[in-house]
Amino acid sequence: MKLNGPISHSYLDDGKEEEETQAKEVSSAAVRVVVGYALTSKKKKSFLKPKFIRLARNKGIEFVPIDLKRPLSEQGPFDVILHKLAGKDWSQVIVDYKRVHPEVIVLDPPDAIQHLRNRQSMLEVVADLELPDHYGKVCIPRQLVIPKDPTSIPDEVAKAGLRVPLVVKPLVVDGSAKSHELFLAYDHFSLSELETPMVLQEFVNHGGVLFKVFIVGESIKVVRRFSLPDVTNCDLTKISGVFRFPRVSSAAASADNVDLDPSIAVILITAEPPPPPLLEVLARELHHRLGLRLFNIDVIRKNGTKDMYYVIDINYFPGYGKMPEYEHIFTDFLLNLVQSEHKK
Incomplete structure (x- = not known):
């Protein structure tokens, strides 16, 4: 379902049919989206599963780890920053980065998460x-x-x-x-x-x-x-x-x-x-x-x-890895989000 009304998705099972569909997605992917992520080791393991990473790559989405030992300003460029880290220091890093790079989508703003x-x-x-x-x-x-x-x-x-x-x-x-x-x-x-x-x-x-x-x-x-x-x-x-x-x-x-x-x-x-x-x-x-x-x-x-x-x-940012078909839902969300921001 969607917030503006019900929605139905047809998801393919693992196998040849899915591989063929993914191959088409590779050739038709018009946008390359770079997602910089800052997640705990536990969240990375549960969320960034191999199947999800493969599907994202086939759709033109690349997940890049953010190095917390280096200034964020020296990394990227990113289209999206995906994060779930606690602490005032990290929140300030995100706020400062967003001030300099307003075009980057932050999921989600630290003050909202608070x-x-x-x-x-x-x-x-x-x-x-x-x-x-x-x-x-x-x-x-x-x-x-x-x-x-x-x-x-x-x-x-x-x-x-x-x-x-x-x-x-x-x-x-x-x-x-x-x-x-x-x-x-x-x-x-x-x-x-x-x-x-x-x-x-x-x-x-x-x-x-x-x-x-x-x-x-x-x-x-x-x-x-x-x-x-x-x-x-x-x-x-x-x-x-x-x-x-x-x-x-x-x-x-x-x-x-x-x-x-x-x-x-x-x-x-x-x-x-x-x-x-x-x-x-x-x-x-x-x-x-x-x-x-x-x-x-x-x-x-x-x-x-x-x-x-x-x-x-x-x-x-709950345990999406436990949500059925999260790979398709999340990758579609990222693509639509970036495309809508580009139109603005």
């Missing part, structure tokens, strides 16, 4: 949206920020009227493994064991299914993921303490994984994603508000409802 470094501010953007509810209602969980003293949590939670269980997330998202550590708390007092600053969110029962909505420019791709099971009132009377989340965004939790328990796979396969028009409006509005082209939205549907959805997280 909105997603804070879990409180990222969801407040969603809460401020005034979306039509023709296709469903989009909400965020009730949440509370604990900036420093964890001993104040019981009183703060009581004042805010939050109910357990509570999802606990680090406030700052800096790309580290620690910033992605999530917990589920069944009582207020156990929260004092965790490190601040943190965000507490009310857990919303959602049938154990998470929808990862990947956005690449105007293209949208939805992937189902296994999530935490619902919490019953009986569970709340029997369980206490704080428990670490499993990584629900893992590709191993996909309905496409043949080793997944059959009963779980059925739940995933039969879970109906949010309506495309709803996702198109949501993605378009977030694109305008955030100023980002590359991000994903984690969405759940409140159990027992047909059209009440909650956005629980937004991530910049």
Whole structure:
């Protein structure tokens, strides 16, 4: 789908037919696009896969690593800079380079990415949206920020009227493994064991299914993921303490994984994603508000409802390697982006 309407792509399987198509793309590629990239080693491994690099090259796109030990001004020329590095120093490098080379497309501006470094501010953007509810209602969980003293949590939670269980997330998202550590708390007092600053969110029962909505420019791709099971009132009377989340965004939790328990796979396969028009409006509005082209939205549907959805997280430059057919979607995005900028 696209932000301005649904879109369907016909993707070829590996084999002779794809090779012939790629050969035609080589001969017909009118534009040579140079993409300078600055990515962590983990991101390079998951994103710049050999198949993706081959397809990009066949379409006239070349990925060139940026040497972080040399001034960026001495490298290039680039048509696009693709980056996902944290830190004020790197952000300043990009800002300075863009000032001298305004024609270069930066994916994405550091100040725009900064909105997603804070879990409180990222969801407040969603809460401020005034979306039509023709296709469903989009909400965020009730949440509370604990900036420093964890001993104040019981009183703060009581004042805010939050109910357990509570999802606990680090406030700052800096790309580290620690910033992605999530917990589920069944009582207020156990929260004092965790490190601040943190965000507490009310857990919303959602049938154990998470929808990862990947956005690449105007293209949208939805992937189902296994999530935490619902919490019953009986569970709340029997369980206490704080428990670490499993990584629900893992590709191993996909309905496409043949080793997944059959009963779980059925739940995933039969879970109906949010309506495309709803996702198109949501993605378009977030694109305008955030100023980002590359991000994903984690969405759940409140159990027992047909059209009440909650956005629980937004991530910049997510794991596109887990998104089906990302090679074609991303290369088309880069070509269209450069061509549209040249027309301007």
